[in-house]
Structures are given as structure tokens and as C-alpha cells.
Amino acid sequence: MSKINVLVVEDDPNLGTLLSEYLNAKGFDTKLCVNGEVGFNAFKAGKFDILLLDVMMPVKDGFSLAKEVRATDKNVPIIFLTAKSLKEDTLKGFEVGADDYLTKPFTMEVLLARMNAVLRRSGVLESNEEKVFQIGEYVFDREHQLLRGFGEDRKLTTKETDLLFLLCKNKNAVLERDAALRYIWGDDNYFNGRSMDVYIAKLRKYLKDDESVEIVNVHGRGFKLLLN
Amino acid sequence: MSKINVLVVEDDPNLGTLLSEYLNAKGFDTKLCVNGEVGFNAFKAGKFDILLLDVMMPVKDGFSLAKEVRATDKNVPIIFLTAKSLKEDTLKGFEVGADDYLTKPFTMEVLLARMNAVLRRSGVLESNEEKVFQIGEYVFDREHQLLRGFGEDRKLTTKETDLLFLLCKNKNAVLERDAALRYIWGDDNYFNGRSMDVYIAKLRKYLKDDESVEIVNVHGRGFKLLLN
DNA sequence: AATGCCAGTTAAAAGTTGTTAAGCCTGAAA
DNA sequence: TTTCAGGCTTAACAACTTTTAACTGGCATT
Numbered sequence: 001m002s003k004i005n006v007l008v009v010e011d012d013p014n015l016g017t018l019l020s021e022y023l024n025a026k027g028f029d030t031k032l033c034v035n036g037e038v039g040f041n042a043f044k045a046g047k048f049d050i051l052l053l054d055v056m057m058p059v060k061d062g063f064s065l066a067k068e069v070r071a072t073d074k075n076v077p078i079i080f081l082t083a084k085s086l087k088e089d090t091l092k093g094f095e096v097g098a099d100d101y102l103t104k105p106f107t108m109e110v111l112l113a114r115m116n117a118v119l120r121r122s123g124v125l126e127s128n129e130e131k132v133f134q135i136g137e138y139v140f141d142r143e144h145q146l147l148r149g150f151g152e153d154r155k156l157t158t159k160e161t162d163l164l165f166l167l168c169k170n171k172n173a174v175l176e177r178d179a180a181l182r183y184i185w186g187d188d189n190y191f192n193g194r195s196m197d198v199y200i201a202k203l204r205k206y207l208k209d210d211e212s213v214e215i216v217n218v219h220g221r222g223f224k225l226l227l228n
Numbered sequence: 229m230s231k232i233n234v235l236v237v238e239d240d241p242n243l244g245t246l247l248s249e250y251l252n253a254k255g256f257d258t259k260l261c262v263n264g265e266v267g268f269n270a271f272k273a274g275k276f277d278i279l280l281l282d283v284m285m286p287v288k289d290g291f292s293l294a295k296e297v298r299a300t301d302k303n304v305p306i307i308f309l310t311a312k313s314l315k316e317d318t319l320k321g322f323e324v325g326a327d328d329y330l331t332k333p334f335t336m337e338v339l340l341a342r343m344n345a346v347l348r349r350s351g352v353l354e355s356n357e358e359k360v361f362q363i364g365e366y367v368f369d370r371e372h373q374l375l376r377g378f379g380e381d382r383k384l385t386t387k388e389t390d391l392l393f394l395l396c397k398n399k400n401a402v403l404e405r406d407a408a409l410r411y412i413w414g415d416d417n418y419f420n421g422r423s424m425d426v427y428i429a430k431l432r433k434y435l436k437d438d439e440s441v442e443i444v445n446v447h448g449r450g451f452k453l454l455l456n
Numbered sequence: 457a458a459t460g461c462c463a464g465t466t467a468a469a470a471g472t473t474g475t476t477a478a479g480c481c482t483g484a485a486a
Numbered sequence: 487t488t489t490c491a492g493g494c495t496t497a498a499c500a501a502c503t504t505t506t507a508a509c510t511g512g513c514a515t516t
Contacts, residue, residue, distance in 0.1 A: 077349075087335055087337065087338060090338055090341065091337055091338065091341050094341035094342065094344065094345050095341075098345065099345055099349060100328070100345070107315055109315065109319055110315060110318055110319065113318065113319050113322035113323075114322065116322065117322050117326060117327055117328070118349070121305075121327060121346070121349040121350060122349055157492080157493055157494080158493080158494095159493080159494070160493095172371070191495070191496065191497095192495090193472095193473095194473090194495080194496075194497085195494070195495055195496080197472090197473060197474065197475085198474090198475080198476095198494085198495080198496095199494095200473090200474085201473095201474060201475060201476090204474095214372070216372070216373060217386075217472090217473065217474090217503095218386050219385060219386045219387070219471095219472065219473080219502090219503055219504075220386075220471085220472070220503090220504085221386075226371060226372065385502085385503055385504080386503080386504095387503075387504070388503095419505070419506065419507095420505090421462095421463095422463095422505080422506075422507085423504070423505055423506080425462095425463060425464070425465090426464095426465085426466090426504085426505080426506095427504090428463090428464085429463095429464065429465065429466090432464095445462090445463065445464090447462070447463080447512090447513060447514080448461085448462070448513090448514090457516100458515100458516085459514100459515085459516080460513105460514095460515090460516105461512105461513085461514090461515105462511105462512080462513075462514100463510100463511085463512075463513090464509105464510080464511075464512090465508105465509085465510080465511100466507100466508090466509090466510100467506105467507090467508090468505105468506085468507080468508100469504105469505080469506070469507090470503100470504085470505070470506085471502105471503080471504075471505085472501105472502080472503070472504085473500100473501080473502070473503085474499100474500080474501070474502085475498105475499090475500080475501095476497105476498090476499090476500105477496105477497090477498090478495105478496085478497080478498100479494105479495085479496075479497090480493105480494085480495075480496085481492105481493090481494080481495095482491100482492090482493090482494100483490105483491095483492095484489100484490090484491090484492105485488100485489085485490080485491100486487100486488085486489075486490090
């Protein structure tokens with residue numbers, strides 16, 4: 001199982017390093033950024049399972065960053081770490097789609113406990129291990145890159161597998177184009193987008209025998225795997 | 229749409245009533261129990277979407293209750309409400325499978341914000357949303373972006389679906405222009421407004437075969453989906 | 457009735473997606 | 487080393503979705 005990727009955006013280098021080292025010791029992969037702008041670029045460039053954001057930072061604060069992130073990714077868990085304990089700030093944090101809000105000072109154990117609660121809830125912990133998905137009448141085995149159904153086994157390519165996996169992880173919810181492109185292709189330029197469309201067409205063909213399975217487009221946003 | 233069921237287990241009758249009344253006012257259905265034992269019986273007897281548990285209670289404390297609940301239900305969201313702010317207690321809370329841990333005193337707004345964050349994450353909010361609407365003779369399936377009626381299935385686009393959904397949610401009541409624009413377009417500038425008018429015209433065309441269905445304009449405010 | 461704003465309608469423009477097929481690259485087999 | 491096959495990307499075109507524009511008529515206020 002691959003490690004869980006944590007993006008830490010914190011301008012105080014002491015706390016940043018402390019967090020980073022603690023989480024590394026606990027088996028996470030962490031990336032540390034010093035402000036919201038750098039953080040957003042890192043987010044766009046990589047794949048992260050959870051974000052820890054300081055609120056007050058130079059250049060771009062944590063709330064603005066969270067808003068930008070939520071514009072392309074409604075799903076990634078966000079925890080704010082902040083010295084502000086004002087009620088309005090807490091509320092604002094949740095308004096922009098936070099999953100938790102920790103007020104400094106906090107202990108590393110408490111942070112870890114809250115991260116685990118959020119990760120468990122968001123399905124990151126399981127679905128990183130989840131290997132076999134039921135898609136209507138079909139069975140999709142991610143590890144063996146296999147799609148079984150209607151009497152035939154179809155060997156999937158790597159890209160087909162990655163994309164179908166993301167669709168499964170977001171079943172009945174929108175898989176954002178940008179997010180998928182970043183995850184699979186690492187970059188969301190025009191041509192990768194067209195490549196993705198080609199794979200969507202392929203997957204639709206593979207899944208066409210089950211009427212209850214459908215990959216629908218959400219114009220300008222992405223795709224949704226519908227299962228009933 | 230059915231209300232969200234909240235089980236509140238709190239031995240302090242003042243706080244208990246306060247919580248209960250506040251949540252009712254906010255549109256939840258709440259059941260109040262005075263200790264863990266009564267709470268567990270209530271949990272077994274009913275269906276709850278989220279539990280708010282005090283930790284220190286006579287007869288059976290919140291941690292024990294949470295453990296018993298988790299033995300039969302690994303999924304239902306649990307939030308602890310407690311005067312204890314000791315680190316070990318917080319950690320113990322998360323160990324028994326809590327989703328959040330609130331230290332008294334807290335404001336009702338903060339509680340609500342944290343409840344919403346947990347409910348969103350656990351998928352309760354979505355699964356509680358209506359997915360299929362009856363519009364006169366027509367049937368509108370939001371998920372599948374489908375409008376069925378008079379012998380034909382019409383595949384709707386994303387924007388058509390979003391707008392029709394808002395109209396349905398506000399059936400026989402005014403859907404404010406601004407609200408709809410912000411919800412669907414994220415911004416209520418002039419051109420988005422004209423775009424919306426174009427979609428209203430389309431929907432009217434799609435629904436024209438049923439005399440009892442009508443989308444009427446409310447001058448200067450918005451539109452109303454009339455069903456008789 | 458005149459004015460100014462709001463809404464209805466249509467069509468063209470702009471942008472996104474669906475689909476097919478050709479071309480490119482890479483690693484394995486000959 | 488050459489050839490081949492599979493997998494992936496690129497290109498091109500068709501189809502579809504959404505936005506913008508322009509023109510028209512309606513509503514409310516004066």
C-alpha cells in the first residue's frame with residue numbers, strides 16, 4: 001500500500017518542519033509549502049490525500065487557498081491549523097469546505113487523531129487498499145487490471161485501469177477533469193484532456209452491456225460513474 | 229425530503245433542551261436521552277443519522293456508549309460534546325471512533341458547522357436529497373439527467389438538469405434569480421442572467437405537453453414552477 | 457403614453473465532448 | 487539490430503452544450 005500524501009502549507013518554518021518530520025515518522029509522505037500560492041501550485045502538480053493549511057500566511061492565506069482547491073476538487077480533506085480561535089474564523093473555515101479546524105497550540109497526537117478521523121470518513125484509508133469493485137454486473141479488479149462481466153475477462157491497460165479506478169472511487173459523484181488529469185497524467189494540458197476523452201469512450205464501450213451502468217459527462221467539470 | 233435524525237445524549241437537562249430546541253429550529257429531528265443506557269436503547273430502537281454524546285454521564289458514560297454503538301454500526305457519525313478538554317480524553321474519543329470532539333463551552337453555530345462538515349463527509353446529506361421528482365405527467369430523474377413523459381425520454385444537459393432541480397425544490401414557490409445564478413453559475417452577472425433565460429425557455433418547451441405544468445415569471449425576482 | 461428595466465425568443469458564436477483512426481513510442485521477441 | 491505489437495497520444499471532424507448577441511415585447515412607474 002502506498003503512503004498517504006499530505007500537503008502541509010505553513011509559513012512558520014519551525015512548526016512546518018515539526019509537522020513534516022512528525023508525519024513522516026508516522027508513515028506519511030509530506031510536502032511542505034510556505035504560503036498559499038506555492039501551496040496551490042504544489043496541489044495542482046501533485047496528488048494529495050489530505051491538506052493541512054495554516055490560515056494566516058503571507059501572499060495567499062489558507063482560506064483563499066482552500067477556496068481555490070475546492071473549485072476543482074470538492075472531495076480532498078482539508079484541515080485548518082491556526083492560531084485564530086475566533087468563532088467567525090472557525091465558521092469561515094467550515095464554510096469554505098473544511099473537514100476540521102484545529103487551534104494552536106495542539107499536540108501532535110491530537111492532530112494525528114483528527115487526521116485519522118477525517119481520513120477514515122473520507123474513504124482514503126480504505127479505498128487506497130480497495131482492490132475489487134462491483135460495477136453493476138461487472139467486477140473490476142484494479143490490481144490485476146481486469147474487467148470481468150457477461151462471460152468475458154477483459155485485460156485493461158494501465159491508463160484504462162487508473163481512470164476506471166478514479167471513477168469507482170467517486171461513484172455517483174463527479175470526478176473532476178482536472179483532478180483526474182493531475183492524478184493520472186500529472187498535468188492537465190489540452191492534449192491530456194483529449195486523451196482522457198478517448199479513454200472515457202473506451203470504458204463506455206467496455207461497460208455498455210449493463211444498462212444500469214453509465215458514465216455521464218458533466219459539461220465543463222468532468223465525468224460521473226452512475227451505479228444503481 | 230425527510231429530516232435528519234439526531235440522537236442527543238446529555239445528562240444536563242439545560243444543555244440538553246437547549247441543543248434539542250436549537251436543532252429542531254434548524255430543521256433536524258432530535259431525540260434527547262439523559263444517559264448512556266437510555267441512549268443506547270433509543271439508538272437500537274430508532275434510525276439516527278448522527279449522534280451527539282456527552283462524555284460524563286451517570287449510569288453509562290459517552291465513551292462506553294460509543295463503543296457499544298460502534299460494535300453494531302461502524303458508520304454512523306459520532307460527535308462528543310464535553311467539558312473535558314484533557315488531551316487523553318480527546319484521544320480516547322477518537323479511539324472509540326468519534327468523528328469530532330467539541331469542548332464546552334461551544335456556540336450553537338460552531339456545533340452546527342461541525343455537524344454539517346461531518347454529515348457532508350459521511351454522505352448523509354446527499355443520500356437525503358431527493359433524486360426523482362414528479363412534475364405533472366412527467367418524471368424528472370436528476371441523477372440520470374432524464375426527463376420522462378408522454379412516451380419519450382429526453383436526455384437533459386447538465387445546466388438544464390441543475391435549473392430544473394432548483395425549480396422542483398422550490399415548486400410552487402419563487403426561485404430567486406440571484407440564488408439560482410449563484411448556485412448554478414457561481415456568479416450573477418448580466419450575461420449569466422440571460423443564459424438562464426435561455427434555459428427557462430428550453431425547459432418550458434420540454435414541459436409544454438402537460439397543461440397543468442407551468443414555469444411562470446415573477447417580475448424582478450425569479451421564476452416559479454407551478455404544479456396543479 | 458413615455459420611460460427604463462426585465463423577460464422571451466431566436467440564432468450565431470464559442471467552447472467542450474464523442475468518436476475514429478492514424479502515428480508515435482517503447483519494450484519484447486526474433 | 488530489426489521487427490512487431492501493444493499502449494498511448496495526437497489529429498481531425500462531427501456532435502453537442504453553453505454563452506453571447508440582437509431584437510422584440512411586456513411590466514411597472516411616472
